[in-house]
Structure formats: C-alpha cells, structure tokens
Amino acid sequence: MLAVYFVPWDVEQNLVLEAERLYEAAGTFSGIERGDLVAVKLHVGELGNPSYVQPFFVHHIIQKIRDMGGKPFLTDSNTYYCVQRHNAYDHMQTALMNGFNMAPFIVADGLRSENSCLVRTRGILSEIQVSGAIAEADAMVVVSHCKGHEISGFGGAIKNLAMGCTPRAGKLAQHRTVSLEIDHAKCNGCGTCKNVCPNNLPEIVNGKAAITSDVCMRCPICKSECPTNAIKFVNQENICKALASAALGVLETFKPEKVSYVNFAKDITPNCDCLPNPGAPILEDIGIFAANSPVSIDAAFLKKTNYQLFNKHSNIDCMTQITEAINIGIPGETTPEIQKI
Ligand code: SF4
Numbered sequence: 001m002l003a004v005y006f007v008p009w010d011v012e013q014n015l016v017l018e019a020e021r022l023y024e025a026a027g028t029f030s031g032i033e034r035g036d037l038v039a040v041k042l043h044v045g046e047l048g049n050p051s052y053v054q055p056f057f058v059h060h061i062i063q064k065i066r067d068m069g070g071k072p073f074l075t076d077s078n079t080y081y082c083v084q085r086h087n088a089y090d091h092m093q094t095a096l097m098n099g100f101n102m103a104p105f106i107v108a109d110g111l112r113s114e115n116s117c118l119v120r121t122r123g124i125l126s127e128i129q130v131s132g133a134i135a136e137a138d139a140m141v142v143v144s145h146c147k148g149h150e151i152s153g154f155g156g157a158i159k160n161l162a163m164g165c166t167p168r169a170g171k172l173a174q175h176r177t178v179s180l181e182i183d184h185a186k187c188n189g190c191g192t193c194k195n196v197c198p199n200n201l202p203e204i205v206n207g208k209a210a211i212t213s214d215v216c217m218r219c220p221i222c223k224s225e226c227p228t229n230a231i232k233f234v235n236q237e238n239i240c241k242a243l244a245s246a247a248l249g250v251l252e253t254f255k256p257e258k259v260s261y262v263n264f265a266k267d268i269t270p271n272c273d274c275l276p277n278p279g280a281p282i283l284e285d286i287g288i289f290a291a292n293s294p295v296s297i298d299a300a301f302l303k304k305t306n307y308q309l310f311n312k313h314s315n316i317d318c319m320t321q322i323t324e325a326i327n328i329g330i331p332g333e334t335t336p337e338i339q340k341i
C-alpha cells in the first residue's frame with residue numbers, strides 16, 4: 001500500500017516546520033541525487049487569482065532540494081487559451097508578480113509551446129505530447145493546489161501532471177475528448193458567448209448560438225458566462241479519462257522513484273487556478289499531503305473532504321479520474337492509508 005502523509009492546516013503551528021516534518025516522514029526528497037535537474041512543477045496562479053500555493057512553501061521546497069544537492073527549477077507549461085500565461089514571456093512575468101522568484105522559472109514547453117516530445121500512453125489517449133523541460137528533467141516534485149474544476153470535478157496531482165506537464169497540443173487533445181451542446185430552448189441569442197470566446201465562436205444563426213467549428217477548444221469560458229445556462233459539456237467523463245492517460249504519459253518520462261507529490265488543500269475554491277476569479281472557498285482548509293503516488297494523494301484529499309460539493313458544481317464524479325488512473329496502471333489506491341504526522 002502506498003501511504004499518504006498528512007499535516008492538518010493548524011494555524012496555531014508553524015506550518016513550514018509542520019511541512020518539514022511531513023516531507024521527512026514521506027521521503028519527499030529522497031529520490032533526488034547530487035546534480036539532478038529537478039523540476040518543481042507548480043501552477044503560479046493566473047494574475048488576479050489569490051488562491052494558488054503560497055510562495056514561501058515553494059521557497060522551502062527549493063531549499064530542501066538544494067540541500068540534497070539537486071538543481072531545482074520552477075516550471076509550468078503555457079496555457080492553450082489566451083490569459084497571462086499563454087506564452088513564456090507573459091508566463092514568466094506572472095510568475096514574478098505572484099512571488100515565484102526563488103529559483104529559475106523555466107517554461108516547460110518553450111516560448112510559444114514549441115518544445116515537446118510525443119510519448120505513448122494508454123487509455124482513452126494512445127499518445128500525448130509532453131513538455132520538453134519536463135521530459136528532460138532528472139526528477140520532479142509535483143506541487144499541487146487542491147480545488148474544484150469546472151469540467152473534471154477537481155484538480156490535484158493527476159491534473160497537474162496531465163494538463164500542467166503538456167503543451168498546448170496535449171491540452172487540446174485532452175479537452176477535445178468532451179463535446180459541447182447548446183440547448184436552443186434556453187438560448188436567447190444574446191451573443192455573450194461569442195463576445196468572450198477567444199475564437200469568436202459560436203455563430204449566432206437565426207437568433208440561436210451554434211458551434212460548428214473544429215477550432216472550438218472545449219474550454220469553460222463561454223459556458224461560465226452564458227446567462228441562461230444554455231451551454232453544457234457532454235461526455236465529461238472522457239476528460240477525466242484523458243487526464244489519467246496524459247498523466248501516465250508524463251510519468252513514462254521518469255523513473256518511478258524520481259517523482260514525488262505535495263498537495264496543498266487550502267483556499268479550496270470551486271474553480272481552478274487558471275481563472276482570475278476562482279470564486280470563494282467552498283470547503284474549509286484541510287492541510288498538506290505528501291506521497292509518492294498521484295493517485296493516492298488525490299484520493300486522500302477527497303477522502304478528507306466533502307467532494308460531493310465538487311461533483312454537484314461540475315456535474316461529474318471526482319473519483320472518475322482516480323479510478324481510470326488505476327485502471328490504466330498508475331500505482332495508487334482509491335482509499336489510501338493516511339498517516340497524520
Ligand atoms: S451566451 Fe448563452 S444565451 Fe447567449 S447566445 Fe450564447 S448560448 Fe445563447
């Protein structure tokens with residue numbers, strides 16, 4: 001059994017010291033060897049979003065990697081839609097503005113998402129593009145913020161691997177496993193969806209919205225802005241399966257002992273850190289988890305929380321990505337042993 005280690009979010013304690021005890025118990029940095037180039041995979045937060053992982057925790061992780069003789073670098077991949085992390089220049093500016101200056105920030109897929117390699121995987125996807133700096137790293141510490149997600153239910157370590165370690169082409173491959181439908185009985189033709197869409201979709205035909213273009217990215221932008229809730233995703237379980245496939249592909253580029261995971265369950269918003277407006281937290285702060293399995297660490301978070309709220313918000317069962325990850329061979333448990341430190 002792959003245990004998950006946990007410290008509660010107890011503000012009566014020094015949480016950096018609590019995290020230190022957690023990492024020691026979990027062996028978070030034990031796979032790092034002198035001279036390793038170590039990717040610290042994180043999400044630096046969209047500009048304006050206040051709920052990403054606090055930089056002082058990342059600073060501490062960087063110090064621990066340096067203590068092991070590793071060469072840590074912060075990394076993430078560019079977004080597939082136009083926000084402040086869409087190219088390396090804007091992404092690096094956002095990282096600095098959000099406080100991530102404690103190590104070099106290397107955008108994993110290059111200036112305009114041109115740096116990646118194709119890796120075979122299993123499940124709903126047979127192959128996936130992996131961002132170049134991730135594929136080339138010797139080791140990786142995956143630092144994730146646990147929160148809800150509009151399409152996949154929630155985002156933790158699996159999603160950080162899957163969407164976060166793949167370039168635009170990889171993200172599109174995952175998103176395009178779902179479909180979008182517009183309920184014409186609810187659509188009033190207002191055009192709000194078209195105004196907010198980065199691709200100027202959908203067409204408004206005879207006073208009703210209609211998506212006919214292959215360019216559609218199946219992102220949550222138009223859905224979240226539609227005033228009548230006329231837009232819905234269908235086959236959402238497919239993107240959960242795609243997350244598992246992509247995560248497996250990313251992990252194929254590492255030796256298993258070279259990847260470890262830290263999940264922060266604080267400021268648990270209904271929407272993800274990619275949005276400048278993720279919404280108010282819907283669950284109380286829980287704590288910090290550490291493990292050697294992305295499956296077990298995410299399952300441990302769900303086990304500690306009322307994830308039915310996420311299910312209701314996104315219309316998908318959060319466990320789907322976890323069970324699919326196990327089905328296709330990522331080691332881990334749906335009900336892991338959680339050791340409180
Ligand atoms: S925003 Fe909603 S109601 Fe308005 S045109 Fe688009 S789908 Fe129809």
Ligand code: SF4
Nearest residue numbers: 197216217218219222
């Ligand atoms: S999902 Fe909506 S906002 Fe995103 S590209 Fe398609 S039509 Fe545009």
